[in-house]
Amino acid sequence: MRVAVVTVGDEILAGDTINTNAAWLCEQLTDHGVTVERITTVPDTVSDIARVVNEYHAECDAVIVTGGLGPTHDDVTMEGIAAAVGRSVEPHDAAKEWLSAEKGYASDDLADGTTALPARARMLPNEVGVAPGAVVESIYAFPGVPAEMQAMFESVAAEFSGEQTVTEIVAIDEYESELIDRIADLREQFAVTVGSYPGDCVRVKLTSTDPEAVAAARRWLTARVSLADTDDETA
Template identity: 65%
Template sequence: MEAAIVTVGDELLAGDTTNTNAAWLAGELTDRGVAVERVTTVPDREPDIARVVNEYRADYDAVLVTGGVGPTHDDVTMVGVAAAVGRDLTTNETAREWLTTTGGYAADELDDGTTALPEGARVLHNTEGVAPGCVVAGVYVMPGVPAEMQAMFESVADEFAGERDHVVFVETPEPESELLDRLRAVRERFDVTVGSYPGGTVRVKFAGGTESVEAAADWFRDRVETV
């Protein structure tokens, strides 16, 4: 299963808010064996949202969109997603009923924009807030508030599954530039994916089948200085 993540918000692009949602979702999907192929941030503009969602839903099994969900002037994600999937936005009575019964809101407290979803969408109820999310044509739309997004994702987490790679990290204090020969050799010798991540030390990631990964990690560990 392949997925793309789209985070929406001018505040993310301006650096006013740290984009923790993308990292959290990518980790959750990867843990479930889903290959995350794209992570993209777009502004609060309907055409940008529609264009990216439309492109990604054609290429991947699922598109997860967070942010810009609600009734305020800059909450245009639902409008953009509706345009991407060719649906009208309509008041969703299932969402409205849930908010007035389970959610504890009076009907006159709910702005029509709060429960406006693409026609025919499946509602994702917001147990940590107000604005509902939805699933439509392989696109999962969730709020941007992390607690709300995370709770909503957990309600659909079982819909994301794949074959998980076995992963081993080997950490070394050697400079990455001096590891090139051994990185090349381990990739040629073993059927594994190798990633090299420099920082204070270099973390080398091996991913793939269990036996191949363990063998590759052992081979590499024997040839580098380890932490």
């Protein structure tokens, strides 16, 4: 399963808010065996949301959009998603009923836009907050508040699945440039994905759906490099 993550918010682009939602979602999706193809942040603009969601909807099995749900002037995510799939935005009866039954809101208490979802969307209850989410075709709209987003994702997590992967990390006390030939040989000999991440040491990440391939690749690599001293249990 291939998924794209789109985070919406001028505050993210301005650096006022750290984009923790994308990191959390990618970790969860990876744990579910899902491949995250894209992470993109867009402003609170209907046209930008629509363009990016439309593109990723055509390329991926699912698109997750976080942020911009609610009744305020900059909450335009539902409009952007609706535009991406050629639908209108309209009051959603299930959302009204849920807010009334579960949150105690009367219809007159709800600001315009709180229950407006793309036509024929599946409403996702917001157990932590107020603004509901939605599923439109294979596009999932979650709130931007981290606690709300996490709870809503967990309610549909079973809809995201793929082949489970195994990962090993080898910490190496050499310069990354010195490892180029050995990493090339590793990639040629073993059916694993290899990532190389420099820092205090070079961490080489080995990933595959085949545990035996990862174990064999790790043995091969550790026999040919100078290992770094590290307290990281994953290394």
